[in-house]
Every structure is written in C-alpha cells, then in structure tokens.
Amino acid sequence: MICASSPGAWTGLVSAGSDHARQALRLARHECGAHFIAAAVLVLPQAAHADQNLLVADNGQVQCDASLKDLTRISLKNDQFASVSKVSTGNSSEDFSVVGEPVRGDIYLSVPEGFARASISFFGTTRRGYVYKFTCKVAGDEARQVFLTNADIEHPREFTDIAATALSDDETAIRLMRAMAQQLPADGFDVRWRPLAPVMAGTLKVQMLGQYRGVTLDGKILRLENRGPKPVTIGGEQVASTGAIAVSIGNPDLAPAQVTTAYIVEPHGEPGERP
Known part of the structure; x- marks a missing residue:
C-alpha cells in the first residue's frame, strides 16, 4: 500500500521521475506503516447560496x-x-x-x-x-x-492511455491517484459519478462518490464524516480492502462532524470492497 505522512511527501512522490517514484514506493511500504497520503484535494460541499x-x-x-x-x-x-x-x-x-x-x-x-x-x-x-x-x-x-x-x-490530452502503456501497478496507481484528486478523466478507465448510499463503520460515515474502473485497477473516491461525539483517527483498514495498492486520506484526524475525502486504488474486482 502506498502511503505518505505529509503533503510534501505526496507532492514529491507524484512529481518525481519513474525511478525515484518506484524507490519511494518501496520505501513507503517498509517504513510508513499505517500512515497515509495527506495531500489529496479535499472536496467539501459548497455553501447552498454559492455558485x-x-x-x-x-x-x-x-x-x-x-x-x-x-x-x-x-x-x-x-x-x-x-x-x-x-x-x-x-x-x-x-x-x-x-x-x-x-x-x-x-x-x-x-x-x-x-x-x-x-x-x-x-x-x-x-x-x-x-x-x-x-x-x-x-x-x-x-x-x-x-x-x-x-x-x-478542459483537459483533452491530460493523461495518456494508461491501459495501453507498459506501466507497473505502482506507476499506474500514482497516475490514477492524481486523476482522481483533480477529478480528471483517465484514459483506460471508465469514470462513474454515481454516489452510493452511505454506510457506517463505527462512528465513521462512509459514502462512495465516484469510481474509476479499469482493466487491472479500480479507483474509488470516498466521502468520510465523523458522526461521533469524539475526534477519530482514520486508518486505511476502515475504508479500504486488505489488497489496496494505494490509499490517500485528505485529513486522517477528524473532529466531530468534520468531513474529508479519501482516494483508494485497488486491484480490479477486489473481493470485499467497501463501502
């Protein structure tokens, strides 16, 4: 699972060359444990009166x-x-x-x-x-x-055909994470913006807002809300399957009623997927 503990770590990961990215991913798997990418774009509802x-x-x-x-x-x-x-x-x-x-x-x-x-x-x-x-x-x-x-x-050639290039799952996961965080299309992935009914995981309300479905990988965009009376720290096991390749949580430490967004990349058709 790809993870990073700070916005700087995520920025460096996605902007580095492929060799550096692969090295960073290998180090991340051994060293970062349960920490997660923290620089994902936070998508919050706009005020009702705003454009x-x-x-x-x-x-x-x-x-x-x-x-x-x-x-x-x-x-x-x-x-x-x-x-x-x-x-x-x-x-x-x-x-x-x-x-x-x-x-x-x-x-x-x-x-x-x-x-x-x-x-x-x-x-x-x-x-x-x-x-x-x-x-x-x-x-x-x-x-x-x-x-x-x-x-x-808006972005006619922003991403090349991911499915047609000989990229590793790690490299593809990085590019897919960037596409989801910016809400851009990714060639080779079918984008579905179809919110599902929310489910509760303890005091955490989890709702899938959109999905990127590919040949070998799937991406998910989740809305997370702390419905409990106390602050919570969100772990990857609460929102992703055990086989997840990458998890990005905008703010893993949520106060009561606070909302954040998570981005998940998993193998296509991963059993036991959430929500």
Missing part, C-alpha cells in the same frame, strides 16, 4: 442545487445546450419548466408555487454532442447558478 462549479464527463451525472422560489441558470463552458429531455407528469405541483436562452446556450429552470418534489431530474444534450443526466435538489428562495465544465474539453 456551483462542477466538472463533468460525457454521459455523467450532474448533482446540483436548484432554487425553489426563483430561477436556476445552468451554463456550459465552451459549449451550449442543444436540447433538454424530461418527463411531464401532468400534475402542476410536480412539474417544472426549462427555458433555453438562444444567445449563450444556457438553460433556466423554475418550479411552480407549491412544488411537491424534493428534486428534479432531466437529460441535457449539448451542441458538441455530450449528454448529461441532471439531478437537482430544490430548496431556497434565491436564484442559483450552475457552471459546468466538460473534462474532455
């Missing part, structure tokens, strides 16, 4: 917040909406409207007075041919804005 800036992949799911009393604007970076597909319920208290803005290609959502559902869902197709599934929680009086960036447009 939402999201990175999304083609055919991915967008989870966002929509206004209950005002308009919600959804805008695409370097792209425009071409069409929106939704189901009409026939019940005015459960239906919502979508209006396209032709100049910028944005869409505007609104719900009627007395809207009875907690969320709305629909599909959006863009002029560049991408399709997204939207699930938006409805709450609040103020107008909302959602800004979407497509990962393939």
Whole structure:
C-alpha cells in the first residue's frame, strides 16, 4: 500500500521521475506503516447560496442545487445546450419548466408555487454532442447558478492511455491517484459519478462518490464524516480492502462532524470492497 505522512511527501512522490517514484514506493511500504497520503484535494460541499462549479464527463451525472422560489441558470463552458429531455407528469405541483436562452446556450429552470418534489431530474444534450443526466435538489428562495465544465474539453490530452502503456501497478496507481484528486478523466478507465448510499463503520460515515474502473485497477473516491461525539483517527483498514495498492486520506484526524475525502486504488474486482 502506498502511503505518505505529509503533503510534501505526496507532492514529491507524484512529481518525481519513474525511478525515484518506484524507490519511494518501496520505501513507503517498509517504513510508513499505517500512515497515509495527506495531500489529496479535499472536496467539501459548497455553501447552498454559492455558485456551483462542477466538472463533468460525457454521459455523467450532474448533482446540483436548484432554487425553489426563483430561477436556476445552468451554463456550459465552451459549449451550449442543444436540447433538454424530461418527463411531464401532468400534475402542476410536480412539474417544472426549462427555458433555453438562444444567445449563450444556457438553460433556466423554475418550479411552480407549491412544488411537491424534493428534486428534479432531466437529460441535457449539448451542441458538441455530450449528454448529461441532471439531478437537482430544490430548496431556497434565491436564484442559483450552475457552471459546468466538460473534462474532455478542459483537459483533452491530460493523461495518456494508461491501459495501453507498459506501466507497473505502482506507476499506474500514482497516475490514477492524481486523476482522481483533480477529478480528471483517465484514459483506460471508465469514470462513474454515481454516489452510493452511505454506510457506517463505527462512528465513521462512509459514502462512495465516484469510481474509476479499469482493466487491472479500480479507483474509488470516498466521502468520510465523523458522526461521533469524539475526534477519530482514520486508518486505511476502515475504508479500504486488505489488497489496496494505494490509499490517500485528505485529513486522517477528524473532529466531530468534520468531513474529508479519501482516494483508494485497488486491484480490479477486489473481493470485499467497501463501502
């Protein structure tokens, strides 16, 4: 299992050349024991009233917040909406409207007075041919804005085809960790942003937010929350299987109600995987 005890250690590991990286990994296995990489990007929920800036992949799911009393604007970076597909319920208290803005290609959502559902869902197709599934929680009086960036447009050649290159599992794990921490696509991996129902591991609430599935390796992004009354120190055995190749925990020491993010790389189809 790859591990590091400080942000500097992780930064040095991922930025070093392949020979140095392999040497660091071998030393890490012998010396760092139960310590973990501590410089992963911490992904925390934004304030409800803030603009939402999201990175999304083609055919991915967008989870966002929509206004209950005002308009919600959804805008695409370097792209425009071409069409929106939704189901009409026939019940005015459960239906919502979508209006396209032709100049910028944005869409505007609104719900009627007395809207009875907690969320709305629909599909959006863009002029560049991408399709997204939207699930938006409805709450609040103020107008909302959602800004979407497509990962393939933003970083078209950020990562080479990992599956097609002759890399060791250690080298592949390093590159996959970097992709997950930056929420970027990784060629050779199928990215699925589909949050699962959270589970409890003692006082630790664990929820898988996304998954990178490859031919030989799988990557997972977990949200960890301390639901207990006392501080906890998170160990790798609490969030990863015994066969995990790499574990990165943004903040392994959580105060009550504090949240952090973990990134895990395991062999593909590892039995007993969590959550």
